[in-house]
Amino acid sequence: MTSSNHENAAGPLTRLWGKIVGFALKLKKLGKDDPRRIIHSFKMGLALTLVSIFYYFKPLYEGFGLAAMWAILTVVVVFEFTVGSTLGRGLNRMLATLTAAALGVGAHRLATLSGETGEPILIALFVFIIAGIVTFLRFIPQIKARYDYGMLIFLLTFCLISVSGYRDEEVIEMAFERLSTIVIGSCTSVIVCIFICPVWIGVDLHNQIATNIEKLGNFLEGYGEEYFKVSEEGQPRDKSSILDGYKSVLSSSSKEETMANLARWEPRHGKFRFRHPWKQYLKVGSITRQCAFKIEALNSYLISEIQSPPEVRSIIQEASTAVSSECGKALKELASALRKMTKSSAAERHIANSKDAAENLKSVIRSSLSKHDDILQIIPAGAVASLLCEVVKCTEEIADAAHKLASLAHFKNAKPKVTPEQKELPSQGIVQPVSGIDGMHHVITINEPSQSLQENRNLPPAMAPRMEV
Amino acid sequence: MTSSNHENAAGPLTRLWGKIVGFALKLKKLGKDDPRRIIHSFKMGLALTLVSIFYYFKPLYEGFGLAAMWAILTVVVVFEFTVGSTLGRGLNRMLATLTAAALGVGAHRLATLSGETGEPILIALFVFIIAGIVTFLRFIPQIKARYDYGMLIFLLTFCLISVSGYRDEEVIEMAFERLSTIVIGSCTSVIVCIFICPVWIGVDLHNQIATNIEKLGNFLEGYGEEYFKVSEEGQPRDKSSILDGYKSVLSSSSKEETMANLARWEPRHGKFRFRHPWKQYLKVGSITRQCAFKIEALNSYLISEIQSPPEVRSIIQEASTAVSSECGKALKELASALRKMTKSSAAERHIANSKDAAENLKSVIRSSLSKHDDILQIIPAGAVASLLCEVVKCTEEIADAAHKLASLAHFKNAKPKVTPEQKELPSQGIVQPVSGIDGMHHVITINEPSQSLQENRNLPPAMAPRMEV
Numbered sequence: 001m002t003s004s005n006h007e008n009a010a011g012p013l014t015r016l017w018g019k020i021v022g023f024a025l026k027l028k029k030l031g032k033d034d035p036r037r038i039i040h041s042f043k044m045g046l047a048l049t050l051v052s053i054f055y056y057f058k059p060l061y062e063g064f065g066l067a068a069m070w071a072i073l074t075v076v077v078v079f080e081f082t083v084g085s086t087l088g089r090g091l092n093r094m095l096a097t098l099t100a101a102a103l104g105v106g107a108h109r110l111a112t113l114s115g116e117t118g119e120p121i122l123i124a125l126f127v128f129i130i131a132g133i134v135t136f137l138r139f140i141p142q143i144k145a146r147y148d149y150g151m152l153i154f155l156l157t158f159c160l161i162s163v164s165g166y167r168d169e170e171v172i173e174m175a176f177e178r179l180s181t182i183v184i185g186s187c188t189s190v191i192v193c194i195f196i197c198p199v200w201i202g203v204d205l206h207n208q209i210a211t212n213i214e215k216l217g218n219f220l221e222g223y224g225e226e227y228f229k230v231s232e233e234g235q236p237r238d239k240s241s242i243l244d245g246y247k248s249v250l251s252s253s254s255k256e257e258t259m260a261n262l263a264r265w266e267p268r269h270g271k272f273r274f275r276h277p278w279k280q281y282l283k284v285g286s287i288t289r290q291c292a293f294k295i296e297a298l299n300s301y302l303i304s305e306i307q308s309p310p311e312v313r314s315i316i317q318e319a320s321t322a323v324s325s326e327c328g329k330a331l332k333e334l335a336s337a338l339r340k341m342t343k344s345s346a347a348e349r350h351i352a353n354s355k356d357a358a359e360n361l362k363s364v365i366r367s368s369l370s371k372h373d374d375i376l377q378i379i380p381a382g383a384v385a386s387l388l389c390e391v392v393k394c395t396e397e398i399a400d401a402a403h404k405l406a407s408l409a410h411f412k413n414a415k416p417k418v419t420p421e422q423k424e425l426p427s428q429g430i431v432q433p434v435s436g437i438d439g440m441h442h443v444i445t446i447n448e449p450s451q452s453l454q455e456n457r458n459l460p461p462a463m464a465p466r467m468e469v
Numbered sequence: 470m471t472s473s474n475h476e477n478a479a480g481p482l483t484r485l486w487g488k489i490v491g492f493a494l495k496l497k498k499l500g501k502d503d504p505r506r507i508i509h510s511f512k513m514g515l516a517l518t519l520v521s522i523f524y525y526f527k528p529l530y531e532g533f534g535l536a537a538m539w540a541i542l543t544v545v546v547v548f549e550f551t552v553g554s555t556l557g558r559g560l561n562r563m564l565a566t567l568t569a570a571a572l573g574v575g576a577h578r579l580a581t582l583s584g585e586t587g588e589p590i591l592i593a594l595f596v597f598i599i600a601g602i603v604t605f606l607r608f609i610p611q612i613k614a615r616y617d618y619g620m621l622i623f624l625l626t627f628c629l630i631s632v633s634g635y636r637d638e639e640v641i642e643m644a645f646e647r648l649s650t651i652v653i654g655s656c657t658s659v660i661v662c663i664f665i666c667p668v669w670i671g672v673d674l675h676n677q678i679a680t681n682i683e684k685l686g687n688f689l690e691g692y693g694e695e696y697f698k699v700s701e702e703g704q705p706r707d708k709s710s711i712l713d714g715y716k717s718v719l720s721s722s723s724k725e726e727t728m729a730n731l732a733r734w735e736p737r738h739g740k741f742r743f744r745h746p747w748k749q750y751l752k753v754g755s756i757t758r759q760c761a762f763k764i765e766a767l768n769s770y771l772i773s774e775i776q777s778p779p780e781v782r783s784i785i786q787e788a789s790t791a792v793s794s795e796c797g798k799a800l801k802e803l804a805s806a807l808r809k810m811t812k813s814s815a816a817e818r819h820i821a822n823s824k825d826a827a828e829n830l831k832s833v834i835r836s837s838l839s840k841h842d843d844i845l846q847i848i849p850a851g852a853v854a855s856l857l858c859e860v861v862k863c864t865e866e867i868a869d870a871a872h873k874l875a876s877l878a879h880f881k882n883a884k885p886k887v888t889p890e891q892k893e894l895p896s897q898g899i900v901q902p903v904s905g906i907d908g909m910h911h912v913i914t915i916n917e918p919s920q921s922l923q924e925n926r927n928l929p930p931a932m933a934p935r936m937e938v
Binding site for chain 1 (some may be wrong): 495496499500506507509510511513514515517518521538541542545546592593596597598600601602604605608609621624625628629632719720722723724762763765766769773831834835838843844845847848849851852854855856859
């Protein structure tokens with residue numbers, strides 16, 4: 001009772017304190033989730049303090065005057081979290097200022113030739129026309145993606161130079177001042193950004209693509225167990241399952257495109273070359289997303305109210321779980337190879353296994369499932385099985401795209417590792433071509449090292465581990 | 470032969486000309502797709518020319534000095550395509566400048582108290598701390614969504630005021646100048662943006678949500694025909710079908726969120742109130758996207774190589790087509806009511822019909838489909854049927870969310886229209902509750918006007934047309 005009274009009395013204060021604590025915890029979590037954010041904040045402070053030196057030291061101040069403000073302004077707007085973004089903005093700003101300053105000086109000269117009355121009219125006309133054109137050009141998707149900021153700064157500088165030139169005869173000097181301070185501001189930003197704990201957006205994109213594939217792999221590895229666990233308990237599972245990781249993949253499209261656009265600004269770093277195949281990353285990402293849509297459909301059978309009864313599901317349990325878990329393992333191998341930037345054929349075995357399992361699943365359905373009476377009870381289980389077969393195809397497509405990426409990006413070969421499993425089952429990899437009803441391609445996968453060396457000598461690296469029949 | 474030689478000779482020139490023509494056509498298409506882009510470009514030119522008056526007229530020039538440049542700069546960076554975006558940036562810029570100017574002046578005063586040696590050190594320290602804090606705060610998602618630009622401008626102004634104050638004793642005057650020119654620039658932008666052919670992002674969001682629902686409706690209306698046409702021709706359809714319109718819905722999530730964030734800045738306009746329920750738009754959008762995922766799964770059966778043979782599909786043709794087309798009609802009615810901003814129960818009848826058809830489909834499957842021999846051939850058709858039943862549920866959810874939106878946004882009631890179809894089938898709307906195996910809720914829909922008036926008097930408007938049993 002007393003504590004309740006106490007709470008009521010101190011209500012507003014307690015609530016305020018609670019809010020402050022909540023906010024602090026939020027900030028702490030933000031920093032913990034990605035400690036690079038804290039470093040970035042320090043870097044921003046450093047870059048701004050560095051550029052403030054322009055005002056502290058007299059010789060520089062006298063050289064640049066008020067235009068030195070532009071250096072500070074440039075750092076604030078150019079300095080971004082990632083190198084790609086900072087470089088992109090910096091280069092855009094410098095190049096746009098250069099061309100706009102030249103054009104602005106030209107426009108100003110042209111206007112002064114027309115006399116006292118004509119000058120303001122001509123300048124207004126120039127500003128109107130250039131502003132209209134530049135604003136319209138910013139709608140072009142290709143320009144918007146990479147040069148939007150440059151177009152903005154072009155317009156800005158052109159207006160400032162041509163309009164202020166009307167008052168100030170030393171227009172060329174002003175243009176030069178603006179350009180040089182912007183170059184200094186941009187370079188300070190870029191140098192601090194690159195040389196102190198750089199955050200490469202290319203690396204982020206690379207990791208995100210790998211993580212997305214891994215998320216699908218996690219889902220598929222756990223799906224079999226989850227689906228048939230439901231059947232035992234007889235009720236839909238808890239929605240907040242760790243399996244839901246794949247959901248973020250569904251809407252990753254625009255983020256990936258932005259990242260690829262920014263990554264193209266970045267110079268060579270680590271294993272990333274200058275012309276790294278960013279477009280292929282987008283392709284891998286897009287195929288991964290296609291697979292995520294299938295997984296969304298699979299997931300809907302986990303939470304659906306319409307379920308096949310346990311006895312129906314148990315018929316396909318073994319084969320389905322095998323398909324799902326082999327696909328999951330294949331995707332996780334692909335993700336791991338991609339993350340390590342190696343060419344690896346470790347996934348091939350799992351893909352071959354998943355195809356075996358899919359054939360097995362089909363024959364189980366044909367032989368056992370059809371004996372069941374109520375077709376309405378069979379269909380959900382059958383649909384899950386058919387979706388799993390689609391997922392096998394998707395997994396293969398992701399593998400193809402990932403292999404192409406590995407060869408385009410010149411990933412190194414992974415050291416061949418022979419797992420105990422492979423030793424036990426030397427002929428497991430050889431799959432007989434089966435003429436299924438679905439017209440799917442079937443694959444002979446050869447795992448024995450000596451044979452594969454002979455067969456694959458003339459194949460491109462990405463294709464080496466498997467041969468399409 | 471001659472023409473070929475001619476082409477070779479004029480190769481580079483022809484190619485250049487071709488590129489120019491291609492670029493011009495691209496620009497033309499850009500303007501044709503959305504003529505508001507052309508108007509926006511003119512508006513930008515106008516706003517910049519207007520603000521250039523600050524330099525043309527001497528009295529104003531003498532009043533504001535070089536700071537008038539800030540007015541031009543403000544227009545360039547604040548003037549955006551939509552009112553919400555322009556207002557958001559303008560308000561952010563003004564508010565951030567105001568607070569940062571005050572804080573900057575304070576920091577400058579504090580620094581001067583510490584003497585000649587301490588001053589630059591203290592200012593550098595302030596800049597470092599404020600820059601770090603502001604940069605870190607920008608990572609908070611809620612701040613990033615609405616106040617990112619304000620934070621940037623806050624940092625910018627604080628640095629400019631406190632640093633430049635070190636050289637210029639008239640720091641308060643400078644802060645006032647900067648603030649007043651920014652206010653003038655922002656206001657010019659906002660006024661031109663609102664009063665000349667305004668583009669309301671709220672209207673765009675409203676229309677996009679309606680269009681997305683309509684796209685799903687179009688797909689479903691055409692799906693039945695398309696799926697069974699494939700069966701007749703025996704091969705997958707052409708991929709570039711108009712049915713693919715729904716694909717854009719799959720990845721609309723981030724765009725919708727951005728639009729809703731910007732829409733919240735907009736004042737009351739047309740039928741849109743100040744506190745328009747933008748969050749509910751996002752909910753409708755999200756449920757629509759859920760439905761689009763189901764449709765993506767349905768679509769995969771159109772292009773899949775694994776198909777039920779025509780004789781199997783023809784069994785479910787009538788019932789499936791009915792479910793799909795009734796759902797499609799319901800969605801299109803919902804989209805049309807949403808677009809017109811009216812409360813309408815026109816969709817209810819189609820939803821009830823689609824439920825009837827779904828029950829019918831189930832009994833067709835139970836009675837006829839199970840007689841077929843090869844279960845593997847039945848499953849794809851069965852999966853399509855079961856997906857269609859899921860789509861019925863989705864359609865109902867979209868209808869619920871749309872009705873809630875209609876009541877939250879105080880849409881007006883549509884004038885009741887009695888279609889000839891309704892006259893012919895007066896009792897069609899009454900659906901008997903059927904205890905299906907799936908545990909779905911069933912609905913009694915009452916279409917007869919007199920009865921519905923009696924029954925629904927005490928129900929909230931969104932619920933009025935139907936009663937959950």
